[in-house]
Amino acid sequence: MELTAYRRRLWINKLAFTATAFCAGITLSVLFFILGYVTIHGLSALNWNFFTQLPKPVGESGGGMANAIAGTFKLIFGASLVGLPIGILGGIYVAEFGKNKTGFFVRYAADIINGVPSIVMGIFAYTMVVLPMKHFSALAGAVALGIMLIPIAVRSTEEFLTLVPMSIREAGLALGLPQWKVILRIVIPTAFRGLLTGVLLDLSRVSGETAPLLFTAFGNRYWGSGWLNPISSLPVMIYTYAVSPYEDWHRQAWAAALVLLIVVLITNVGARLVMRRQVRVS
Amino acid sequence: MKGLLDPREVLTMNPEPLTSSQPAMSSTPSQGIEARHINFWFGPKQVLTDISMKIRPRHVTAIIGPSGCGKSTFIRTLNRMHEVVPSARLEGELLLDGANILELDPVMLRRRIGMVFQKAQPFPTMSIFDNVAAGLRLNGLSNRLQLEHIVEESLRRAALWDEVKDHLEKPGTALSGGQQQRLCIARALAVSPAVLLMDEPCSALDPIATAKIEELILGLKKNYTIVIVTHNMQQAARVSDETAFFLLGELIEFGDTKTIFTLPKDKKTEDYITGRFG
Numbered sequence: 001m002e003l004t005a006y007r008r009r010l011w012i013n014k015l016a017f018t019a020t021a022f023c024a025g026i027t028l029s030v031l032f033f034i035l036g037y038v039t040i041h042g043l044s045a046l047n048w049n050f051f052t053q054l055p056k057p058v059g060e061s062g063g064g065m066a067n068a069i070a071g072t073f074k075l076i077f078g079a080s081l082v083g084l085p086i087g088i089l090g091g092i093y094v095a096e097f098g099k100n101k102t103g104f105f106v107r108y109a110a111d112i113i114n115g116v117p118s119i120v121m122g123i124f125a126y127t128m129v130v131l132p133m134k135h136f137s138a139l140a141g142a143v144a145l146g147i148m149l150i151p152i153a154v155r156s157t158e159e160f161l162t163l164v165p166m167s168i169r170e171a172g173l174a175l176g177l178p179q180w181k182v183i184l185r186i187v188i189p190t191a192f193r194g195l196l197t198g199v200l201l202d203l204s205r206v207s208g209e210t211a212p213l214l215f216t217a218f219g220n221r222y223w224g225s226g227w228l229n230p231i232s233s234l235p236v237m238i239y240t241y242a243v244s245p246y247e248d249w250h251r252q253a254w255a256a257a258l259v260l261l262i263v264v265l266i267t268n269v270g271a272r273l274v275m276r277r278q279v280r281v282s
Numbered sequence: 283m284k285g286l287l288d289p290r291e292v293l294t295m296n297p298e299p300l301t302s303s304q305p306a307m308s309s310t311p312s313q314g315i316e317a318r319h320i321n322f323w324f325g326p327k328q329v330l331t332d333i334s335m336k337i338r339p340r341h342v343t344a345i346i347g348p349s350g351c352g353k354s355t356f357i358r359t360l361n362r363m364h365e366v367v368p369s370a371r372l373e374g375e376l377l378l379d380g381a382n383i384l385e386l387d388p389v390m391l392r393r394r395i396g397m398v399f400q401k402a403q404p405f406p407t408m409s410i411f412d413n414v415a416a417g418l419r420l421n422g423l424s425n426r427l428q429l430e431h432i433v434e435e436s437l438r439r440a441a442l443w444d445e446v447k448d449h450l451e452k453p454g455t456a457l458s459g460g461q462q463q464r465l466c467i468a469r470a471l472a473v474s475p476a477v478l479l480m481d482e483p484c485s486a487l488d489p490i491a492t493a494k495i496e497e498l499i500l501g502l503k504k505n506y507t508i509v510i511v512t513h514n515m516q517q518a519a520r521v522s523d524e525t526a527f528f529l530l531g532e533l534i535e536f537g538d539t540k541t542i543f544t545l546p547k548d549k550k551t552e553d554y555i556t557g558r559f560g
Contacts, residue, residue: 099368100368165403166366167399167401167403168403168405168406169366170363170366170397170399171399171403171405171466171469172405172416173363173366173392174361174363174392174396174397174399174470175392175393175396175416175417175420175469175470175473176389176390176391176392176393176394176396176417176421176473177389177416177417177420177421178389181420181421185420186405186407186416186420189407190405190406190407192407
């Protein structure tokens with residue numbers, strides 16, 4: 001009797017283990033499936049021209065997406081200027097002064113904004129920037145992405161600052177240092193690599209956003225100059241090219257997807273490498 | 283703010299560091315602390331009840347008691363470190379040489395009442411030198427010569443100088459546990475406090491490192507008022523002049539260490555030191 005109970009337990013154990021391992025396998029294979037699929041389709045259309053030339057007019061084959069690649073980086077740069085200072089300072093507030101109701105609400109608000117569909121962010125930036133200025137612009141795109149960046153940066157900054165043990169702050173305070181100096185000169189340097197990792201991950205998250213750019217940065221078949229003209233970006237190009245009826249554009253869309261994926265991948269791996277060298281706080 | 287020194291004044295008022303023949307640091311004449319009817323709460327929970335005691339200058343006062351008796355909480359009120367916990371509430375009077383601790387600026391107060399914690403916590407991004415210099419440097423002292431003098435003197439007083447003098451640029455976290463704790467003591471001494479609070483400074487150390495710290499404490503009491511929290515009764519007996527026994531947030535007995543350990547007046551004290559509970 002006891003032996004059958006034991007056998008049964010072993011069997012259930014095996015079953016549960018197999019189920020979890022199977023699902024873990026699926027998670028992993030989805031990643032590799034996407035990577036592989038995009039690589040196979042994208043690689044064939046990827047060539048030097050893709051990185052150096054402007055898109056060709058409809059009907060002509062060839063050309064590239066140099067403007068979209070540059071535009072994506074420009075938009076991310078602009079979004080950083082808008083979103084990172086607010087997000088990081090807000091994150092410092094939440095982590096260091098947020099053990100109260102205000103902190104709770106800021107955290108909560110950040111999570112809610114994080115959950116807002118990105119197209120709503122686009123509409124918001126459209127109303128705030130595009131409508132008053134009466135035209136699409138890189139600025140509007142940067143604002144849309146920047147606003148998305150704020151809550152993400154708040155949370156990642158908070159996360160890495162709270163990894164710094166309370167005892168380090170106390171040690172600083174006990175030396176007769178004012179709190180702001182403890183934060184600025186001791187806590188932030190201790191968490192620095194973590195904060196940098198956070199920023200890289202945050203940027204890689206918004207760099208693939210398409211919806212907020214559709215009616216803010218809009219798109220441009222040429223180099224968009226300055227901040228006040230519409231600008232091309234990889235995600236929007238992928239969208240436009242993928243839904244077009246032209247075979248050649250489809251191939252270019254795959255190439256663009258591959259380039260975007262590689263950019264995101266490099267940022268992510270870079271972030272991990274930075275974190276690995278973080279000063280260990282035992 | 284009355285009777286309080288401007289930090290820059292404190293930092294610049296030591297002309298000695300520049301003349302090598304004299305001791306590099308002059309600590310302010312040591313000061314005593316008096317607690318009058320201290321009651322303390324974390325949220326609704328009362329942690330300390332009506333504590334009154336006088337801590338004598340340039341003596342070692344040990345606070346003993348079982349875990350959760352409020353001994354750590356009590357010494358954290360002495361330099362107002364309890365204020366980092368938002369729900370903390372304190373009633374009563376705390377005097378440092380007659381000045382009301384609760385009315386002093388906490389930042390200034392903590393330069394006069396330094397603290398060493400249970401877990402040695404060197405600043406991870408800083409070298410040994412920078413750790414000791416941190417308190418002064420982050421408060422604006424940039425004279426390299428003066429800093430070097432104070433760092434050396436602090437490390438000497440913390441009995442660590444000989445072990446680290448050849449690699450002051452190494453990270454503080456690379457030291458052993460016992461060395462890290464002495465580094466933290468040196469760091470606390472560098473800002474010239476009059477009082478040193480030690481919250482179970484040896485509880486994470488092996489016996490040899492503990493013996494070193496105890497020896498150090500006995501040397502430091504010539505210049506500093508020391509309050510040490512310990513759950514190790516032998517340690518209290520070895521290093522302290524006076525001992526306070528806390529139980530469930532109350533001060534049960536306070537007096538000469540020898541008397542407490544040989545002729546305790548209270549039955550509860552006797553039970554505790556003879557190991558009948560705790």
